Amino acid sequence: MNNENETITLDDENVYNKVLLDDLLLQNHIDEFRTEFLTMHTYEQSEYFEDSEDEIRQRIFEVLSPEEVANFFDQLEIDEEEYEALFDTMNASYASHVLEDMSYDNAVDIMNNLSKQKIVSLLTLMNKDDAKEIKALLHYEEDTAGGIMTTEYISLKATMPVKEALMHVKEQAPDAETIYVIFAVNDDKQLVGVLSLRDLIIAENDAYIEDIMSERVISANVADDQEDVAQKMRDYDFIAMPVVDYQDHLLGIITIDDILDVIDEEASEDYSRLAGVSDVDATNDSVTKTALKRLPWLIILTFLGMITATILGSFEDTLSQVALLAAFIPIISGMSGNSGTQSLAVSVRNISTGEIDEQSKFKVALRETGSGFLSGLVCAAILLMIIIVLYQQPILGLIVASSLTIAMTVGTLVGSMIPLVMNKLNIDPAVASGPFITTINDIVSMLIYFGLATSFMSYLL
Amino acid sequence: MNNENETITLDDENVYNKVLLDDLLLQNHIDEFRTEFLTMHTYEQSEYFEDSEDEIRQRIFEVLSPEEVANFFDQLEIDEEEYEALFDTMNASYASHVLEDMSYDNAVDIMNNLSKQKIVSLLTLMNKDDAKEIKALLHYEEDTAGGIMTTEYISLKATMPVKEALMHVKEQAPDAETIYVIFAVNDDKQLVGVLSLRDLIIAENDAYIEDIMSERVISANVADDQEDVAQKMRDYDFIAMPVVDYQDHLLGIITIDDILDVIDEEASEDYSRLAGVSDVDATNDSVTKTALKRLPWLIILTFLGMITATILGSFEDTLSQVALLAAFIPIISGMSGNSGTQSLAVSVRNISTGEIDEQSKFKVALRETGSGFLSGLVCAAILLMIIIVLYQQPILGLIVASSLTIAMTVGTLVGSMIPLVMNKLNIDPAVASGPFITTINDIVSMLIYFGLATSFMSYLL
Structure with missing residues (x-):
């Protein structure tokens, strides 16, 4: 073989x-x-x-x-x-x-x-x-x-000649996590420069490290969040990044393979959150364990769902007079939930990739709301026509259509704003999961729908 | 500066x-x-x-x-x-x-x-x-x-002495995409081995490439999907991977920075799909453009929602007799939708990471369904108690509770199976987005709920 x-x-x-x-x-x-x-x-x-x-x-x-x-x-x-x-x-x-x-x-x-x-x-x-x-x-x-981070990195004095540096790298090669990025330090072990093995190899033999190193070193503080480090390394296309303390002392390095794991973890976290599961990747769990993991969430949602049910229950009179109103509950709550989840996804993604600044995030949220209103109008127009054709009830159609438009607008507002506000308040945005937003939007959209229906009741009878 | x-x-x-x-x-x-x-x-x-x-x-x-x-x-x-x-x-x-x-x-x-x-x-x-x-x-x-891939790689004859190889690397260093992974080829330019610059640096001076190279080369075929390449590179912790044709001729290399982009793209794709948006990362779009991108989906969902509405409309008699039934529409459809989305997330993730085999995927889907049934039972028990306490209507409570259990079981089954079946049939699983699954589950859960309610109507009056 x-x-x-x-x-x-x-x-x-x-x-x-x-x-x-x-x-x-x-x-x-x-x-x-x-x-x-x-x-x-x-x-x-x-x-x-x-x-x-x-x-x-x-x-x-x-x-x-x-x-x-x-x-x-x-x-x-x-x-x-x-x-x-x-x-x-x-x-x-x-x-x-x-x-x-x-x-x-x-x-x-x-x-x-x-x-x-x-x-x-x-x-x-x-x-x-x-x-x-x-x-x-x-x-x-x-x-x-x-x-x-790991402490198996190669660091050299900035004053070392290139020739000696190459010997050093060769010696330390078997133990170092990477030999392709080399860090230059001063006598106090403070990080003062960075160079690649490529720089070292193509350098003139009589040069010194400080001649060929880059003095603009992008480093991470030892307490920085791994997500921020991952983002930076991806942006800069680094295969290794130095980690320093507050006095710029070199403490360790983070290599690209660790970053791949972090990126994977974080993507999986966002994804799980959107679906409302704690960990989408636990494929070895038993039926009971899976159920137990999901239950806390589902029980909270059951109680939240009871709020919607109680609200609807209080409109029992309206419902018993115009039973057909019930037929449009799923479509109004569903569409508001869908558009809310779409905006939630955009917001969460904007927070976690950190690619746009604070102000732009809110601008995106406003744009989401605008787009929710526009799409709401279009879907509402379609719905209105269908209801007129199928049930010959233009007033009912108008109530359903206006409710849909308002519910979708509010839905996108809720979906895009809640994670941003939570993030600003430093509350763990895990609470802003997909099912949670959907349930909040259920409550809001039902209030809108039956509020409107009850107000215009006389026209419906 | x-x-x-x-x-x-x-x-x-x-x-x-x-x-x-x-x-x-x-x-x-x-x-x-x-x-x-x-x-x-x-x-x-x-x-x-x-x-x-x-x-x-x-x-x-x-x-x-x-x-x-x-x-x-x-x-x-x-x-x-x-x-x-x-x-x-x-x-x-x-x-x-x-x-x-x-x-x-x-x-x-x-x-x-x-x-x-x-x-x-x-x-x-x-x-x-x-x-x-x-x-x-x-x-x-x-x-x-x-x-x-790129074609700016370093390849050397397997028969080259190490000393000559180092000179070669030094010469090609400025133009190569990476000099840290070096590929060994035979006279026909077929890939026969791989070595790292580290191997080359620590090798004895009188060795030859073929003495120190690894002959077990993991390569990608030029037509392979970028996702599979990304997965392999992540698994093996490669910083570069060779790309060959069907005759093992070296055509190019793929470097880790390109793979980071691919991983990002793919994660973003899964995430967008779950939320039912085409591209969660397009932060520069205008309100109208965002709305236009989402509208096709939302219009389809409106029509699907009309199916639910029509089904509910056909139960108008039942609804007008027991208006309170309407109060539990959102909770039943919502919980079935939530558990469906959770299972959908797990299934899609299992398909796209490719970490488990075909058979296990279906096993996971069955486990999801089991867990849907278990969680359904628990939530149903809670709901039953609340309804008895709030409305003193045990029969209504039993109907709602059984509907919830069945709807959550079917919801998880639908959520976990649809993407697997689509994947097996080679249909683009983009159709199995979160909102789509939720809407399907709306239809199914309402049929269950009002089917049960109509059957046991006499006990409710």
């Missing part, structure tokens, strides 16, 4: 053979297993590990060195709750070796899911240098720049 | 001073403008350009060389329709120079928005080599691997 060229294209669904690997492992063909497994890409190794049962995972820990396991643990993605049990199946010294051989940032990500007690015992078993670095990183909040 | 160290953190909202730049330009302080502008990062340059009016843009073309403009045009993001007008403001020879100095993939992205005639005239003015490369890239579909 190893001697011939093998180009793997995207169409090859299974780039590894799980059955073969399992067999080799269970039938004790350790050498063959190792050869087969270690020629796989670390991502494939991690996929194989994720797909394997405990028995296989146990065997893997028996036949691979901590370093070999660390290589693919860097890409491991299992449920957060599973880590404690997984690390219980390794003996403590092996586990601590695995963690110290991983990238610090990834080791920290995993350790954040372990119990305090476990963390302490693992740190004690690590070599002192690694333990110190990991301990420091464990202190940062998970969703800040500090929480996703 | 240039001599002192300047660390820019994320909090600095405006890293450039638009007023100052505008003034320098309009008052003809060309040298100062150039110094100020050219020390800015290309991303900031592109932001400044995007924020500027035509008059300023015109001046920029007068004081910057095509190469200087090309540098920040690589990061330019304006509306697709604007490019034709923008290129009309440059003289043709200047425009063609800008394009040939850009990365080929970015030049092609821009040219895809120009008229055929304009493209031909620009290609004629370019130098032959660049024109040939760009022409070749223009042939690929925009959302395939070919459409986002």
Whole structure:
């Protein structure tokens, strides 16, 4: 397998053979297993590990060195709750070796899911240098720049000659998270410049770092939100970004692979919020767990729905006199809900991409409302004609049509403004989920509809 | 400004001073403008350009060389329709120079928005080599691997000694899109291996490329969907991926910055679809344009809503006898719509991340339905109690509660299955947008509710 060229294209669904690997492992063909497994890409190794049962995972820990396991643990993605049990199946010294051989940032990500007690015992078993670095990183909040950075970067004195710098890079290459972006510091370890390995390679041999570095360094503060960091790195097309404290001391770097995860997380968060689910990506949950996760929301919505029902109940007289009014409840509440969700989506997206400034966000919200009014008018005109043709009731048609226009205008206003206002008040905009907006719009649109209908009751009879 | 160290953190909202730049330009302080502008990062340059009016843009073309403009045009993001007008403001020879100095993939992205005639005239003015490369890239579909790849990569013969390879990289560094991933080819230009610049740097001087390259190359076919490429690159943590034809000939590379754009696009697409808007990111549209974009959908929904209204109209007798039934229309249709949207979100996400296989997707859909039934039961029990307490009508309560349970179960089934079935039938799942599912669920839930109510009418009177 190893001697011939093998180009793997995207169409090859299974780039590894799980059955073969399992067999080799269970039938004790350790050498063959190792050869087969270690020629796989670390991502494939991690996929194989994720797909394997405990028995296989146990065997893997028996036949691979901590370093070999660390290589693919860097890409491991299992449920957060599973880590404690997984690390219980390794003996403590092996586990601590695995963690110290991983990238610090990834080791920290995993350790954040372990119990305090476990963390302490693992740190004690690590070599002192690694333990110190990991301990420091464990202190940062998970969703800040500090929480996703690693300390395995290459930094050089700004006064170093290029020739010496290249030697340095070569030496540090095996351990650094990236060697393609190099940071220049002064004697106080303050960040003063940045250069790419490309700059270094094409530089004249007698130049110094400070001659070729860029002094306009875009950096993140260690406490910055990971979302802001992701946005900046995407804007600037960075493959690595330095993280500093308030005195510009270089503390670590964030690399593009971590940013991909952040972008994914954030997109998934916005998306889940719009749908009113807590986590759209939890595909392994059981029926009960899925139901339990959604229930709090659905129960709140049931109570909110009861408000709508109570309002409608208070119009029982109106309804019993003109029962046909009920027929248009779904269309009015539905259209108001739909246009509200559309505007909500635009607003939330504008907040989270941060691409436009505060003032423009409100301008967009106003534009949404205007567009809600315009579309409302058009849909209302269509509805009016249909009602006249089907039921020959022009007054009913006018009431339904005006209600629809007002409900859609208010719907878009609610949908676009609520997240903006919440964001401004620093309230978690998670409350402004799609179903919540829809239910609010139900209440508002029913009040409008039956308010109008009751006022013009005499014309309807 | 240039001599002192300047660390820019994320909090600095405006890293450039638009007023100052505008003034320098309009008052003809060309040298100062150039110094100020050219020390800015290309991303900031592109932001400044995007924020500027035509008059300023015109001046920029007068004081910057095509190469200087090309540098920040690589990061330019304006509306697709604007490019034709923008290129009309440059003289043709200047425009063609800008394009040939850009990365080929970015030049092609821009040219895809120009008229055929304009493209031909620009290609004629370019130098032959660049024109040939760009022409070749223009042939690929925009959302395939070919459409986002560039041909400015570094490839070396597998038989080359490491020492010679390093010289080669150094030579090609200024023009290559990335020098950090290097591709090894055989005499037929077929891709046979891949190595990182890091591998090359830490290799023994007397080694050959084929000794240190990895022969397990993960590549994309030129016709592969850009989404699949993005997924693979994210999985494998690649910063560049080779693109080949069916005979493994290396055609180009895709770099991580292009992938970030693709991921963004795709997430935005799923999100927009859930909200039922065509493009959530078009923040510059006018009120009328926004309304016009949304109207086709809203009109379809109006007609679908009329189906619900007609169904309810046919139950006019039932409604006029028990007007209170109308009070629970919004809660039943709303909850069924909400749970449908939640399941829709999960299904669409599972389709688009491609992380689970076909069979699991249907398993997830079944789990969704089960969870819809469970949550329906709980919400129904709550609703039943409220109705008994508020209205002392246990029969009405039972009818509403059973309708809610059935409607939520069917709602989740519809929400999770429709996108899967559409995907299987190769129908564009855009039709399965949030509002569409909600409206379908309106119809279904009202049929259930009034079906039940009419059947048990005698107990209600």
